[in-house]
Amino acid sequence: MAKRILFITTDQQRYDTLGCNGGIYSRTPTLDALAASGIRYERAHPQSVVCMPSRATMITGQYPSTHGVWMNGVSLPIDAPSVVEELSRAGYATSLIGKAHFEPYVDPFAAFPETLMATSQTHEHLDPWYDGTIGPHRGFDYMATAAHGSAGPLHYSRWLAAQHPEAVGMFYPTLDGNLEVNAAGGGDTGAVQVANNAIPREWYHTDWVADQTMNWLADRSDEEDWFCWMSFPDPHHPWDPPSSELGRINWRDIDLPAGYIEDVAQREAVLGQKPRHWMQWYEGSLVSNFEAPLEWVPATLTADQLREVTAKNAIEIELIDEAVARVLAQIALRGWDDDLDIFFTTDHGELGGDFGLMFKGPYHVDGLMRLPLIWRPAPSRNVTPQVVTKPVGLIDLAPTFLSVAGLPDASWMEGKSLPVHDEDAQQRGFDSVVTEWDSELFGVDVHVRTITRDNWTCSIYAPGTSHGDDDGELYNMNDDPLQQVNLFHDPSAKGHRDSLIEELRRSMPPMRSPLLAVVAPV
Amino acid sequence: MLGSVRHSKVLAFSAPRVWEIIGDPADLAKWIPDFASCSVEGTTRTLTTKSGLTFDEELLVVDPVTRRIQYELKLPIARFHRGTLDVVATGENSCVVSYATECDPRIMALVIGAPTYRGLVELERQLNEGE
Numbered sequence: 032m033a034k035r036i037l038f039i040t041t042d043q044q045r046y047d048t049l050g051c052n053g054g055i056y057s058r059t060p061t062l063d064a065l066a067a068s069g070i071r072y073e074r075a076h077p078q079s080v081v082c083m084p085s086r087a088t089m090i091t092g093q094y095p096s097t098h099g100v101w102m103n104g105v106s107l108p109i110d111a112p113s114v115v116e117e118l119s120r121a122g123y124a125t126s127l128i129g130k131a132h133f134e135p136y137v138d139p140f141a142a143f144p145e146t147l148m149a150t151s152q153t154h155e156h157l158d159p160w161y162d163g164t165i166g167p168h169r170g171f172d173y174m175a176t177a178a179h180g181s182a183g184p185l186h187y188s189r190w191l192a193a194q195h196p197e198a199v200g201m202f203y204p205t206l207d208g209n210l211e212v213n214a215a216g217g218g219d220t221g222a223v224q225v226a227n228n229a230i231p232r233e234w235y236h237t238d239w240v241a242d243q244t245m246n247w248l249a250d251r252s253d254e255e256d257w258f259c260w261m262s263f264p265d266p267h268h269p270w271d272p273p274s275s276e277l278g279r280i281n282w283r284d285i286d287l288p289a290g291y292i293e294d295v296a297q298r299e300a301v302l303g304q305k306p307r308h309w310m311q312w313y314e315g316s317l318v319s320n321f322e323a324p325l326e327w328v329p330a331t332l333t334a335d336q337l338r339e340v341t342a343k344n345a346i347e348i349e350l351i352d353e354a355v356a357r358v359l360a361q362i363a364l365r366g367w368d369d370d371l372d373i374f375f376t377t378d379h380g381e382l383g384g385d386f387g388l389m390f391k392g393p394y395h396v397d398g399l400m401r402l403p404l405i406w407r408p409a410p411s412r413n414v415t416p417q418v419v420t421k422p423v424g425l426i427d428l429a430p431t432f433l434s435v436a437g438l439p440d441a442s443w444m445e446g447k448s449l450p451v452h453d454e455d456a457q458q459r460g461f462d463s464v465v466t467e468w469d470s471e472l473f474g475v476d477v478h479v480r481t482i483t484r485d486n487w488t489c490s491i492y493a494p495g496t497s498h499g500d501d502d503g504e505l506y507n508m509n510d511d512p513l514q515q516v517n518l519f520h521d522p523s524a525k526g527h528r529d530s531l532i533e534e535l536r537r538s539m540p541p542m543r544s545p546l547l548a549v550v551a552p553v
Numbered sequence: 554m555l556g557s558v559r560h561s562k563v564l565a566f567s568a569p570r571v572w573e574i575i576g577d578p579a580d581l582a583k584w585i586p587d588f589a590s591c592s593v594e595g596t597t598r599t600l601t602t603k604s605g606l607t608f609d610e611e612l613l614v615v616d617p618v619t620r621r622i623q624y625e626l627k628l629p630i631a632r633f634h635r636g637t638l639d640v641v642a643t644g645e646n647s648c649v650v651s652y653a654t655e656c657d658p659r660i661m662a663l664v665i666g667a668p669t670y671r672g673l674v675e676l677e678r679q680l681n682e683g684e
Binding site: 135139549550 | 557587
């Protein structure tokens, strides 16, 4: 009996965008069905709220402080430990199809294997593993890479340029001519990072990822163990799904998200209670990180622009759900489903209009930290469907893959195999989850550590451009699920705050030294 | 504002020994792995990357006494660029090598600075292995 693991990820997807998590905009029947027959996690957090560190955590099972990818633009060392190497060593056929991003995208010197494979139109690259073994890159026998559009050297871009060159210019350009995140408006409302994209759906990267996955699966034998990481670049901005799909959701009919405070004075009062960089970004006086458009001022976001962004984001999620359905149908036809473990998650969230903000950055609130996570264990193991409310992290994925494969724990992993129900979580100490942020970009630095436990979230800041050592955030998510009331300096919450900070300081892994170099913006 | 990036290495080798490897601007491709070839004619240095890009740089300073090399990259995408390589002795058998990149647009400082970082890593490897 073969063992099979399908690891599905998206990029920058909020918890509340799936129907099974209470989402109201997208129809996600395929993912909802996986949740209904498996384990749905209600409090899954990333260990970083940006792509490269978070993806490095997924593959290593380590905190950013340990694996060393402390911000976007830092490459995961080629010989970093990888759970996929362990699976490969155990005989699994392994693939990553879609967005990898363990290495920088902006790589004109083709210094990294992800670029090299795509530019040479190959799908494998031999590299040293953490133990000195020479094997396929990070353990993947096959890689076919994609990002958020037609730009760059990845496999999807090359395929599109070769097969459908007329479509290359249809995407919104994620970066502008200065390589900054583009602030140009588009679509119907002039919203930032939005465009009406004339590309036919079947050429769009979501369907391409599903097609490539199905091609790879078609080559697998019934006896083969396999691990496939199917990694969709959406619903990360730009929000430019194929125009043919826009009729699914009319942005004019969209109710504004709950976290968007329509009253400007009230919104600014909420932002004013938070550490200074929140308001500085909102009003356009400081963009602390690369991941938000430098020239975009969040205070200019209109309600209609947010409606359009929300609608296009929701359409992208529906396309992902349908792409997953196609892949699962192929798997069912092969008769493999009974022995297939399926995981679905994303690398980090999206502010999505909360507090009048979009994109991501050093803002450790649910929009960015609370992620969809579903594990549908192989039906042959007869696992009872569950909802786990205890906190877990993406750091727990890699140990879970080993556990599913029946392989021993890896000493270098810092997470634990995901709990299968709350009692299991309680017994194995799933009490809290930690998220890190560090960034240093052209004279601006931000350093945040956050712990979530017992429905409280507490963030502490190290001194930096906008922060002193008494800055912090504390939210009681039972009373304040939208995290609008910062209790960090509230005397009545001092006990909770001090207890959380004590546990956070005890939990924080030491920062790798020396720091790995930032060699690209992203 | 320009973007500014500085990479550096503290090396347990004398400044003259390090300068032997990196002090000739025509030798750049011998220690920065991103480059396939490098040649100098007058004050113009021509580089070809392993990814196939070719571009020119204008050498501004080549000073073996202060152990400094400065140059400007000539590329349409960089409205301004200056690279500065310094070797500073910190002892008889120790030095700091600093490689700075200033650029407009600012993000290009990160991009152009990336090979300088990889060069310092390679430089340290060559010194340690006695190449």
